[in-house]
Amino acid sequence: MSRWVDPAPFEGARPRVPWWVLVPGKLKWLAAVLALVWLLVVAVVRLVLVVVRYPVAVSVPTMAAWCSLRFGPWPLLLAVLAVVASLVIWSGLDRSSFVRWVWLRLVTEWRRATVYVPRWRATMRLGELAKDSRGREYRPRLRRVRSDGWRDRVRVRMIPAQSAEMWELRRDGLAHSFGARSCRVRVLKPRLIELDFVHRDPLARALPVPPLSDDVDGVDLKRVVVGRTEIGKPWRLRLLGSQVLVVGVPGAGKGSVLWSIVWQLAPAVRAGLVRLVGVDPKGGMELGQCPDAFDRVVYDNGPDAVVLLEEIAAEVKERASRYRGVRRLWARSGGEPFTVLVVDELADLIAYQPDKQLRERAAWAVQTITSQGRAPGYAVVGLVQDPRKEVVSFRHLFTTRVALRLDEPQQVDMVLGDGVRQRGAAAHEISETTPGVAWSKVDGRREPERTRAFHVTDADLVELGLFLTVDDATVHPLPTRPDPGDTTGGAAA
Numbered sequence: 001m002s003r004w005v006d007p008a009p010f011e012g013a014r015p016r017v018p019w020w021v022l023v024p025g026k027l028k029w030l031a032a033v034l035a036l037v038w039l040l041v042v043a044v045v046r047l048v049l050v051v052v053r054y055p056v057a058v059s060v061p062t063m064a065a066w067c068s069l070r071f072g073p074w075p076l077l078l079a080v081l082a083v084v085a086s087l088v089i090w091s092g093l094d095r096s097s098f099v100r101w102v103w104l105r106l107v108t109e110w111r112r113a114t115v116y117v118p119r120w121r122a123t124m125r126l127g128e129l130a131k132d133s134r135g136r137e138y139r140p141r142l143r144r145v146r147s148d149g150w151r152d153r154v155r156v157r158m159i160p161a162q163s164a165e166m167w168e169l170r171r172d173g174l175a176h177s178f179g180a181r182s183c184r185v186r187v188l189k190p191r192l193i194e195l196d197f198v199h200r201d202p203l204a205r206a207l208p209v210p211p212l213s214d215d216v217d218g219v220d221l222k223r224v225v226v227g228r229t230e231i232g233k234p235w236r237l238r239l240l241g242s243q244v245l246v247v248g249v250p251g252a253g254k255g256s257v258l259w260s261i262v263w264q265l266a267p268a269v270r271a272g273l274v275r276l277v278g279v280d281p282k283g284g285m286e287l288g289q290c291p292d293a294f295d296r297v298v299y300d301n302g303p304d305a306v307v308l309l310e311e312i313a314a315e316v317k318e319r320a321s322r323y324r325g326v327r328r329l330w331a332r333s334g335g336e337p338f339t340v341l342v343v344d345e346l347a348d349l350i351a352y353q354p355d356k357q358l359r360e361r362a363a364w365a366v367q368t369i370t371s372q373g374r375a376p377g378y379a380v381v382g383l384v385q386d387p388r389k390e391v392v393s394f395r396h397l398f399t400t401r402v403a404l405r406l407d408e409p410q411q412v413d414m415v416l417g418d419g420v421r422q423r424g425a426a427a428h429e430i431s432e433t434t435p436g437v438a439w440s441k442v443d444g445r446r447e448p449e450r451t452r453a454f455h456v457t458d459a460d461l462v463e464l465g466l467f468l469t470v471d472d473a474t475v476h477p478l479p480t481r482p483d484p485g486d487t488t489g490g491a492a493a
């Protein structure tokens with residue numbers, strides 16, 4: 001009898017086919033074409049980025065290869081010689097533009113190729129700035145490199161969950177790894193930081209003051225040049241419409257900032273266009289060096305100083321009420337002098353003064369002048385040694401803040417505000433051997449500037465005093481050459 005017997009169950013592994021085998025043929029072709037287009041677009045974008053980022057490094061070898069293939073080696077050699085000759089002539093005729101456009105670009109490419117690219121991966125791994133997660137390495141990306149000669153600016157795209165502080169902690173290691181003297185970290189935007197690898201300090205040498213000028217029109221109260229920035233530009237302080245706070249430990253060079261301001265204002269002071277008023281609680285140690293510059297000056301922190309401050313505050317209020325609805329900002333044409341109040345040790349008045357009443361009156365007056373003095377033409381230049389709590393509470397009234405050498409990183413934050421140190425303003429790292437070097441931060445401008453004030457010597461202050469008191473102090477006309485026809489020998493001239 002024939003009987004149906006169930007076959008034994010199949011025990012072999014079922015063959016597995018990739019999912020795309022099951023996709024219909026037309027769709028497969030379409031996907032392949034799309035993938036190819038995508039790869040092509042990515043390749044073109046990368047190529048364009050490389051050309052844009054390194055135009056010299058890409059275009060020169062490409063042109064050279066094309067030339068030698070097309071015309072043989074001789075035209076190429078001639079072209080190289082012509083280029084070298086024109087570069088030599090260019091450097092002879094205009095050195096600064098040659099350095100900017102040619103030399104620094106070559107240095108940039110050289111340092112990128114020989115320092116940053118070869119050492120980047122190892123430094124990131126050993127410095128624990130790169131991380132492994134689930135078998136994938138997250139490594140900060142080296143972006144644009146620019147060399148200014150004295151420093152290299154290296155942009156870095158951070159990996160997720162990384163902060164600028166992590167880089168700050170490794171600054172020393174990074175500087176050693178890339179052969180620099182120091183490294184600063186600046187945050188440019190979220191995830192993007194710039195590392196400044198400093199090779200030498202362009203502000204290492206003291207800056208002599210420029211010659212005193214008679215030109216009153218040359219005094220621009222919005223841009224008083226008091227020194228130089230580290231990128232070689234004039235350091236300009238705004239006095240009209242701004243209040244200036246200068247903080248630094250003893251010997252940091254506060255005096256040089258103060259006297260550089262007075263030096264540059266001198267022609268206007270002499271012409272009566274600018275009036276200087278001073279309070280020097282240190283008994284005249286600072287302002288007493290050139291008292292002739294000041295219309296009024298008090299050498300203590302007692303009642304006289306407070307009365308002077310209150311008088312100025314009352315003037316501010318009176319002038320402000322007159323200006324209301326007439327003009328928004330002081331102008332020369334108004335006929336009233338612009339007033340600069342210099343307080344040498346602000347903390348002596350508003351923090352150290354033991355008499356509470358005097359202290360409060362001084363604080364009120366300083367607060368009134370700084371907060372309301374902008375429009376009626378009153379500027380305060382406040383100097384402070386110790387950024388204590390009492391002084392720091394005034395900080396927001398000063399739109400320009402200058403941090404000379406300070407002791408601790410927290411003090412930098414207290415003076416310049418939160419986040420400014422993270423953008424590179426390491427005033428606590430300024431060397432004792434470079435007094436007058438400072439980090440300056442202006443409200444409304446994101447980046448702090450590293451600067452150095454002119455060095456105003458004692459001899460300069462004597463010259464300043466003479467300039468302000470003796471009418472003809474700097475003008476020494478040469479005797480005129482006697483006229484050959486003049487029998488008196490020119491004596492009458």
Ligand SMILES: Nc1ncnc2c1ncn2[C@@H]1O[C@H](COP(=O)(O)OP(=O)(O)OP(=O)(O)O)[C@@H](O)[C@H]1O
Pocket residue numbers: 206207248249250251252253254255256286385434435436437452453454455456
């Ligand atoms: N811009 C500068 N360039 C070179 N040297 C400077 C500069 N400023 C100050 N110095 C020098 O540094 C020393 C201290 O300067 P200064 O007295 O101005 O400091 P300071 O901060 O005002 O000190 P203190 O708070 O004790 O008055 C001086 O010998 C001065 O010659």
